Amino acid sequence: MKHLLSILDIGSGCEAESIIKKAIALKKNPLSKRSALSGKTVGIIMEKPSTRTTVSFAVAAHQLGALPLILSADGMQRKRGETIEDTARTLSRYLDAVAFRTFSHGDLETFARYSSMSVINALTDTEHPCQALGDLMTIAERKKTFAQVRKTKIVFVGDGNNVLISWLYLAALTGLNFVHAAPKGYSAPPDVRRKTAAIAAKTGARISYTDSPLAAAKDAGVIYTDVWTSMGDEAEAVARKKAFAPYQVNSRLIKSAARDVVVMHCLPARRGQEITGEVIDGKHSIVFDQAENRLHIQKTVLLEVLATQK
Missing domain, CATH: 3.40.50.1370 (Aspartate/ornithine carbamoyltransferase)
Known part of the structure; x- marks a missing residue:
């Protein structure tokens, strides 16, 4: 390579x-x-x-x-x-x-x-391939084996951005159970979804999409989020803030997940928007382990x- x-x-x-x-x-x-x-x-x-x-x-x-x-x-x-x-x-x-x-x-x-x-x-x-690789490393460290990683439901709650695209490809390649929750119109581009589906068909990965964050979070072992407005999309910030408001990673969403769920964010975080301070600083957060990796x-x-x- x-x-x-x-x-x-x-x-x-x-x-x-x-x-x-x-x-x-x-x-x-x-x-x-x-x-x-x-x-x-x-x-x-x-x-x-x-x-x-x-x-x-x-x-x-x-x-x-x-x-x-x-x-x-x-x-x-x-x-x-x-x-x-x-x-x-x-x-x-x-x-x-x-x-x-x-x-x-x-x-x-x-x-x-x-x-x-x-x-x-x-x-x-x-x-953002290095981000996705570092993220999966962080999960693999905790799960000890990739067999355990593949048993874990990983949920990305938020925009269909560059991090999400790298995660979709990586999840498909490595045979993961991966769910993306986003409002209608903010999912990954169709060509990315097609490529992901083609890879997943060969590896056995389970890739799914939903507009319900609560349904996505049910029994999740990992909940991941990112900023609602990426660099270059600032003109859409107001519309995005309105569309993504129900997708905040907060204590209510965490309660829907598995008891040992971990929370991830690639940083920088907009505390009070895509994630609350209570969650990012709480016992489920592995955000700074993720940053180190x-x-x-x-x-x-x-x-x-x-x-x-x-």
Whole structure:
């Protein structure tokens, strides 16, 4: 795997499980790979705001022995009109890998096509693969085995956004029981649902959709939520707040779930909107374990993509 642009770049559920198992092992023994990328340089380009992704990629590269180089989008010539193709060709002469956060997934794909270095999707409008991998790692840590993960009902309550799309692909690949609850008109795009269904038909994954959050939450082992308005959708914020109000993850929703349910949020959270402070700070929340695991999964992703380089 030279690039990780989409969850679909991971060839199989077994490969996805392998990445997650390696990340769990690396978390337990972080010094085992402390010089694995010695002499390498990893660029981190953020064209959208970022806290966790920037810091976790920089620390991941450093802890593997590489030099992390954070590149401000405002300080790059792309802002003044340099093409993405020329940017990719040039940076490939200096860097071994780039974690790239941008708006258009098409731009990311073009950047990778013209790169000789490895390219990792650090979020686009279409997908956020490192987030989904880190999330599944967090669940797998608690469940101990993937057999137990597959027995767990995982419910995503909220917008059909980039995180949800990566989760749908990952759930389908790994044979999970995954439910998306959202208002009508806010589910995943039809082409994503078709791809997901085709993969699920081969792996035995159970993927379903509903507009009832309470029905979705019944007996759930995991309840996941995200912001109602993603970066770039701010003009729709008022309409979205109204549409998603019944989908708040609060104590009432948690009572419908399994007794040992865990609550996840990829952060940043809008407390009082998609999730209450009581829940995100409560006994069911594993939100900050989830945030930590971005570091460990991204260390593993860096090792995987850079292993393809001679």
